[in-house]
Amino acid sequence: MKNYILIISLLFSLTSCDSKQNKQNYISENQDQSPLKESITRGSVIYDDFCVSCHLPNGKGVTKVFPPLANSDFLKDNQAKSIKAIKYGLTGEIVVNGITYNSNMTALGLSDKEVADVTNFINNSWENKIDNFVTPEKVSKL
Numbered sequence: 019m020k021n022y023i024l025i026i027s028l029l030f031s032l033t034s035c036d037s038k039q040n041k042q043n044y045i046s047e048n049q050d051q052s053p054l055k056e057s058i059t060r061g062s063v064i065y066d067d068f069c070v071s072c073h074l075p076n077g078k079g080v081t082k083v084f085p086p087l088a089n090s091d092f093l094k095d096n097q098a099k100s101i102k103a104i105k106y107g108l109t110g111e112i113v114v115n116g117i118t119y120n121s122n123m124t125a126l127g128l129s130d131k132e133v134a135d136v137t138n139f140i141n142n143s144w145e146n147k148i149d150n151f152v153t154p155e156k157v158s159k160l
Contacts, residue, residue, distance in 0.1 A: 054138060054151050061139025068126050069136065077144040083121060085114040088144030097141075097150055102160055105133045130154040 051059075065073075069087075073079045077088035087093060092114040093100050102108075107125035111118055128136070131154040141148035 057135045057138040058142055061135035064132050064136040065139050082117060085119045087140050091115050094148055098160055101137055101157060104137060105157060130157040133157045
């Protein structure tokens, strides 16, 4: 009986050592991610929850109703206004890729961190290559 308990204890300790090693490997792998990549990952979840129904999974929106975010000249040329639109909503006419839009976008109630994350996701998705790492501090200053 003592041998049986000893064997079970030994197996348990080996399993728990392996578990600790796996956890350390997981932490090390995730520490290699840049703050931008982490923000983009969080932003994709926010986009799926709040933005996808109007701007669609491909970011192309609905012509003359909901402006595109994919390859958007407005987004590239108006980063501050785009961030404010996500944070506070947007009313009035805007021109995106030569098409006029006049829909209302209501405020989504997102925190500064969520606004930063979803902006980073949009800035780095589809055909967008906007070199502007948005932080919660940048959002709060707007």
